[in-house]
Amino acid sequence: xxxxxxxxxxxxxxxxxxxxxxxxxxxxxxxxxxxxxxxxxxxxxxxxxxxxxxxxxxxxxxxxxxxxxxxxxxxxxxxxxxxxxxxxxxxxxxxxxxxxxxxxxxxxxxxxxxxxxxxxxxxxxxxxxxxxxxxxxxxxxxxxxxxxxxxxxxxxxxxxxxxxxxxxxxxxxxxxxxxxxxxxxxxxxxxxxxxxxxxxxxxxxxxxxxxxxxxxxxxxxxxxxxxxxxxxxxxxxxxxxxxxxxxxxxxxxxxxxxxxxxxxxxxxxxxxxxxxxxxxxxxxxxxxxxxxxxxxxxxxxxxxxxxxxxxxxxxxxxxxxxxxxxxxxxxxxxxxxxxxxxxxxxxxxxxxxxxxxxxxxxxxxxxxxx
Numbered sequence: 042x043x044x045x046x047x048x049x050x051x052x053x054x055x056x057x058x059x060x061x062x063x064x065x066x067x068x069x070x071x072x073x074x075x076x077x078x079x080x081x082x083x084x085x086x087x088x089x090x091x092x093x094x095x096x097x098x099x100x101x102x103x104x105x106x107x108x109x110x111x112x113x114x115x116x117x118x119x120x121x122x123x124x125x126x127x128x129x130x131x132x133x134x135x136x137x138x139x140x141x142x143x144x145x146x147x148x149x150x151x152x153x154x155x156x157x158x159x160x161x162x163x164x165x166x167x168x169x170x171x172x173x174x175x176x177x178x179x180x181x182x183x184x185x186x187x188x189x190x191x192x193x194x195x196x197x198x199x200x201x202x203x204x205x206x207x208x209x210x211x212x213x214x215x216x217x218x219x220x221x222x223x224x225x226x227x228x229x230x231x232x233x234x235x236x237x238x239x240x241x242x243x244x245x246x247x248x249x250x251x252x253x254x255x256x257x258x259x260x261x262x263x264x265x266x267x268x269x270x271x272x273x274x275x276x277x278x279x280x281x282x283x284x285x286x287x288x289x290x291x292x293x294x295x296x297x298x299x300x301x302x303x304x305x306x307x308x309x310x311x312x313x314x315x316x317x318x319x320x321x322x323x324x325x326x327x328x329x330x331x332x333x334x335x336x337x338x339x340x341x342x343x344x345x346x347x348x349x350x351x352x353x354x355x356x357x358x359x360x361x362x363x364x365x366x367x368x369x370x371x372x373x374x375x376x377x378x379x380x381x382x383x384x385x386x387x388x389x390x391x392x393x394x395x396x397x398x399x400x401x402x403x404x405x406x407x408x409x410x411x
Contacts, residue, residue: 042074042075042076042110043074043075043076043124043126043127043409044075044076044077044078044124044126044127045066045070045075045076045077045078045124045125045127045129045230045409046078046080046119046123046125046127046128046129046131046143046218047063047066047077047078047079047080047131048080048128048129048130048131048136048139049063049079049080049081049082049131049132049133049261050082050106050130050131050132050133050134050135050136051082051131051132052082052083052085052086052087052129053081053085053086053087053090054087054270054298055068055086055087055298055299055300056087056089056090056201056300057078057199057300057302057323058207058209058302058323058324058326058327059207059323060085060087060090060125061129061209061210061395062207062208062323062395062398062399063077063079063094064093064094064097065208065210065395065396066091066399066402066403067079067093067094067097067098067099068097068101069396069399069400069403070190070403070409071097071098071099072305072411073403073409073411074411075096075126075409076099076100076323077094077097077098077099078099078100078101078119078123078125079094079099079100079101079102080101080102080103080116080119080394081101081102081103081104081196082103082104082105082106082107082133082134083103083105084103084259085101087300088272089300093307094221094249100130100296104116104119106133106134106135106138109135109138111139112135112139113142116135116139116142117142117146120142120143120146120148120396121146122282124146124147125143125148126148126149126150126407126409127148127149127150127151127152127409128140128143128148128151128152129151129152129153129154129407130152130154131154132156133153134227134248135175136153136173137169137176140153140173140176140177141176144176146172146322148180150357150407150408151176151177151178151179151405152177152179152180152181152406152407153173153177153179153180154180154181154182154183155180155181155182155183155191155320156183156320156332157189157199157318157319157320158184158186158187158190158318158319158320158340158341158342159182159187159190159191159194160190160318161190161191161194161195163195164195165298166380167194167195170191170194170195171195171196171197171198171404172194173204174195174197174198174199174201175197175198177201177367178201178202178406179183179202179203179406180199180201180203181203181204181208181402181406182202182203182204182205182320183204183205183207183320183342184206184319184320184321184341184342184345185204185340185345186341186342186345187204187320187321187341187343188202188203188204188294189308191270199345203406204249204365205398205402205405206321206345206392206393206398207321207323207326207393208302208326208393208395208396208398208399209303209323209326209327209330209389209393209394209395209399210395210396211330211390211394211395212303212304212307212330212331213307214292214304214307214308214331215301215307216307216308217349219304219305219306219307219308221307222246222304222308223296223308225264225266225308225309226264229262229263229264230262230264230310230372231261231263231264231266231308231309231310231311232263232264232265232266232309232310232311232312232313232368232372233265233266233268233305233306233311233312233313233328233332233333234247234265234266234267234268234269234312234314234315235269235306235324235327235328236267236268236314236316236324237267237269237271237272238269238271238272238276238277238280238318239271239272239274241316241317241318242245242269242315242316242317243315243316243317243358243359244267244280244315245279245280245283246271246315246317246358246359246360246361246364247265247267247313247315247364248280248283248289248293249287250285250315250361250362250364250365250366250368251265251287251289251292251293251363252287252288252289252361253361253362253365254368254369254372255288255289256287257293257365258287258365258369259294260369260372260373261292261300263368263372264292264293264294265292265294265313265404266294266296266309267293267294267295267296268296268297268298268299268302268305269297269298270297270298271298274286278336281295287352291339293380301362302324302327302408303327303330303331306327306328306333307331309328309331309333310324310333310371310378311333311334311335311336311371311372311378312324312329312331312333312334312335312336312337312338312353313335313337313364313368314335314336314337315336315337315338315357315364316337316338316340316343316358316359317338317340317342318340318341318358319338319340319341319342319360320341320370321341321342321343321345321346322337322342322343323347325337325343325346325347326346326389328385329346329352329385329386329388329389329393330385330386330389330390331386332382332385332386333354333382333385334352334353334354334371334377334378334381334385335347335353335354335358335384335385336353336356336368337353337354337355338355338356338357338358338364339355339356339357339358340358343355346388346389348384348388348392351381351388352381352382352384352385352388353381353383354370355383356372386401
């Protein structure tokens with residue numbers, strides 16, 4: 042049986058869009074007579090994720106990446122044991138080591154996916170990405186803008202860099218049932234945000250925008266439901282204290298990490314993505330399938346999901362004033378947000394189908410046919 046390694050260098054604290062992408066990969070691979078082996082940097086925290094992987098014949102292995110020496114030793118053992126046909130890296134801090142090792146041990150297809158927006162503004166970074174292009178068959182960028190940035194930064198083998206969107210499985214939840222189940226205030230406009238408590242996600246910009254809406258514009262008929270948690274406790278504490286100091290605590294509901302984001306989004310009215318940098322956010326795709334218009338910054342792949350005045354509004358990053366004005370527009374105009382929400386769902390179904398995007402990954406880049 043052919044074997045595919047997915048090397049994932051991040052902690053799976055929730056069962057979110059990326060985790061569902063990996064499960065769909067396992068499903069399609071087993072259907073083609075292949076086995077997926079997922080190599081995690083640390084133990085996933087969601088049992089449902091692992092159970093779903095196992096249900097499609099996938100294995101999972103823990104191989105920490107914090108020690109280069111131990112990683113090399115452990116990865117070589119796995120390469121010898123499984124003799125994979127494909128090695129694919131995601132969020133891996135040791136991608137520069139893993140891919141050359143895979144090639145050295147006879148792996149036919151080596152692939153690296155870049156999920157963040159790469160800014161190759163130094164010779165060192167350009168050389169590191171060049172090294173990836175030499176040791177892989179393909180570098181996959183999750184947005185066209187990320188793809189362009191990598192191609193601009195490297196010197197040779199630019200044709201090995203391609204864009205391939207991630208995808209989201211379609212869903213439908215009854216809005217009233219979701220509203221009741223999660224305690225969403227149906228008398229106020231529900232504004233959703235899904236983001237880790239990391240400065241790059243711009244949750245602090247959102248809080249400043251809420252302050253402007255409440256204390257300068259005078260709007261009070263909305264609540265922000267923030268879904269996510271801190272990679273460090275300090276980031277979360279900072280945001281909580283910031284909301285208090287801005288006197289907007291009553292307008293923010295901190296929902297923490299959630300495994301059922303699509304269902305929660307289905308209870309919303311507006312989605313906001315105030316990021317300072319992005320590859321392409323699965324959360325906007327999920328919000329779009331939930332028929333929510335999106336206010337997003339113009340960074341990374343955001344404009345590839347949000348089309349100005351069609352399914353949302355684009356604003357400059359780090360601009361609470363612009364963010365507040367766009368939110369105000371959608372809070373006030375019910376017809377506008379409903380029309381944009383319908384457009385959002387249709388666009389997401391056409392452009393970001395989970396099944397279709399995973400199939401492209403397997404057939405085009407893994408070169409595995411049934």
